[in-house]
Amino acid sequence: MRVTILGSAAGGGFPQWNCACPNCSRLRAGEVRYQARSQAEVVVSSLEGRYFLLNASPDLRTQILSAPFLNPARPPRHTPIAGVILTSADVDSVIGLVHLREFQPLQIYAAPSIRRILLEDNHIFRVLDRANPPAKWNDVTTNTWFPLGTDDPSSEDSTIRCLLAPLGGAYPDYVSEDLRRTLPPCDAVTGIVLAQGSKQVFFAPTIPAVSEEWKNWARLSDLCLLDGTFWSENELISAGVGSKPASEIGHVPLSEPDGLLAQRDFAKRGRRVLIHINNTNPILDEGSPEHREVRDAGWEIAYDGMSFEV
Numbered sequence: 640m641r642v643t644i645l646g647s648a649a650g651g652g653f654p655q656w657n658c659a660c661p662n663c664s665r666l667r668a669g670e671v672r673y674q675a676r677s678q679a680e681v682v683v684s685s686l687e688g689r690y691f692l693l694n695a696s697p698d699l700r701t702q703i704l705s706a707p708f709l710n711p712a713r714p715p716r717h718t719p720i721a722g723v724i725l726t727s728a729d730v731d732s733v734i735g736l737v738h739l740r741e742f743q744p745l746q747i748y749a750a751p752s753i754r755r756i757l758l759e760d761n762h763i764f765r766v767l768d769r770a771n772p773p774a775k776w777n778d779v780t781t782n783t784w785f786p787l788g789t790d791d792p793s794s795e796d797s798t799i800r801c802l803l804a805p806l807g808g809a810y811p812d813y814v815s816e817d818l819r820r821t822l823p824p825c826d827a828v829t830g831i832v833l834a835q836g837s838k839q840v841f842f843a844p845t846i847p848a849v850s851e852e853w854k855n856w857a858r859l860s861d862l863c864l865l866d867g868t869f870w871s872e873n874e875l876i877s878a879g880v881g882s883k884p885a886s887e888i889g890h891v892p893l894s895e896p897d898g899l900l901a902q903r904d905f906a907k908r909g910r911r912v913l914i915h916i917n918n919t920n921p922i923l924d925e926g927s928p929e930h931r932e933v934r935d936a937g938w939e940i941a942y943d944g945m946s947f948e949v
């Protein structure tokens with residue numbers, strides 16, 4: 640598999656349009672220890688050159704344009720993008736679907752609750768039905784393997800197999816109370832496990848809690864792209880830009896005694912990369928002690944354009 644990070648920041652990006660926190664201000668001032676980042680987006684390709692997007696970020700149009708391998712291959716209309724896999728109904732994970740509205744047939748893979756939120760509560764996503772054939776929504780049962788881009792479960796080794804791993808967490812606050820009452824908790828936030836041959840990738844840009852279940856997926860994977868949103872539990876509060884601690888927004892922070900860096904019992908085998916980094920996170924300052932601490936602990940820090948052969 641080839642895995643390319645098209646965007647590595649959390650919602651808002653880096654810098655965020657209305658944010659004057661120290662990181663965003665110093666980046667705007669041109670300080671060289673900072674690198675701009677667009678909102679989290681990953682694309683994966685199988686051996687046969689078809690591409691699948693992991694989530695659909697608010698920056699999706701410019702991210703596709705920044706990746707020449709995603710150019711149309713022939714007139715009049717074409718894309719090597721075969722589909723999109725969704726991990727949640729968060730605005731930052733789904734709004735980019737609207738960027739894909741140019742009458743392009745696509746496969747969308749998501750837990751049934753995510754489809755219901757997008758199509759029943761938010762009719763704008765029905766714009767994808769205008770394609771001929773219309774976008775195909777594939778209801779995915781969590782913890783169940785399925786082949787990407789084919790309906791044949793016994794398809795060849797070259798097909799990427801995929802699994803949505805429930806991570807706990809909550810549905811976004813924009814979901815109506817009536818609909819929320821009918822949705823099972825297991826669909827709310829998932830990670831994506833991708834396997835091809837003996838190789839495995841685990842993508843979890845939002846990790847609401849530490850659990851043995853996701854640590855097992857991480858342990859078995861050659862590449863882990865994991866939640867690097869916040870450095871500390873009270874980061875937004877101390878920066879004066881929010882009133883809630885990280886855990887209440889659905890992210891395990893990196894530091895703290897029970898944070899992500901303290902989870903040393905997984906991913907000894909594979910590369911560990913932090914993605915979905917919020918613009919307030921001090922690891923974005925390449926000269927900071929926090930940046931050094933993350934690197935010394937064996938983690939890599941995602942940037943736009945980073946890519947991996949797995």
Ligand SMILES: [Zn+2]
Pocket residue numbers: 654655658659660661662663664918919
């Ligand atoms: Zn900022």
